[in-house]
Amino acid sequence: MKFTMTLPEQTTKMTVKDLLEQEWLVPRKVRHFIRTRKGILINGENCHFQTFVQSGDVITLMLEASDYPERNILLGDEKMIHVLYEDEHIIIVNKPYGMKTHPNQPDEKDTLVNHLAAYLAPDFQPHVVHRLDKETSGAILFAKNPFVLPILGRLLEQKKIYRRYQAVVHGTLKKDLTINQKIGRDRHDRRKRRIDPKGGKPAITHITVAKQTGKQTSVYCQLDTGRTHQIRVHLASIGHPLVGDPLYSRNPSGRLMLHAYELHLHHPFTNQEISVQALPGLWK
Known part of the structure; x- marks a missing residue:
């Protein structure tokens, strides 16, 4: 996996170490691998973990498949997916009534996660940020990679996902x-x-x-x-x-x-405001 992000205007000046550890919540083991193989660039140049970054810097992060091993998810039917928003890191879909969010048994393949796995294959896998009951329909947010998952989890805990x-x-x-x-x-x-x-x-x-x-x-x-x-x-x-x-x-x-019906958040890497409505909803 290779990600390139431009740090938004509101970014506080900090070291690469703090960016990975405090802002992006990269696990210690993965941070070690990034450092030893020089897997991070600032504006296209190699850097040290004590190098400072700031607003406008272009960060390139190079990860190996072994950093975040893939899970075994049975593929469902991609035609069951109704996308409300999607980019490199996140996807918001409109879950139908009567469909489970994720499988509880390894042989299940008719849940939203299974169908989304088919939609995202072979480049990405879905990662659950929050859940909706089987009987509940509407907007639900997933991470498309494990790198962004803990950041979205923190936004949820901090009540920054409306x-x-x-x-x-x-x-x-x-x-x-x-x-x-x-x-x-x-x-x-x-x-x-x-x-x-x-x-x-x-x-x-x-x-x-x-x-x-x-x-x-x-x-x-x-x-x-x-x-x-x-x-x-x-x-x-x-x-x-x-x-x-x-x-x-x-x-x-x-x-x-x-x-x-509605889901709003600021993108964890760009600070862009993302706002969706899962139409048609229960009433007009």
Whole structure:
């Protein structure tokens, strides 16, 4: 793998060592290999790890296949992939309802990861940054190489990847609200999560009312955290479960009405703003 990046205007002056270790989160073992084989260039010239870099410098990084060994992923059907954004490092796709994000068994090949692996082959492999439930559709971000994966993971942890969901709930919600309730595992059903004030993990969901239709309310949901089933558990906890929810609604029918509608982030290498909408969504 060979990557060439121009450091953006906001880049603070730092050493090559700090760039690789602190900014790009390159593992220690890989940094050692890069140093010993002189696998990094600044503006086309060889450099030392104590050389300083700054805004506008062109960084060329040369990696070997052994630095990041490939995984064995069964190839699915590339025609199942609907691309919302793609470049050398990342890809955002629109996941269909009813499709798992990734395989749980080595012989599975009908998940989004399998189909994306077929789309990216033979030059790249997909790496999961975050997940969507099988029943949830919409925008989902993947790394196209393991080099960028930890950087995207840090952006997610720092809440610098903005995600907004569309949902339809039972009942009438008349005003916007924020749900701040810890979520933990359900002791009686391993598939489910529940509100757990003592042993759960912090979870915050912001709800914006869009419109009422009969006995249902269309809402937007924005997450400050990314707990499993967070939106589903939070809305069910206030008496407004998602329409079609097979786990948290008493009378589910039809598809789960939850869709990852928007995704925004700044590119980790260029600082370019990337904004996508997964159309058509649940409503216009």
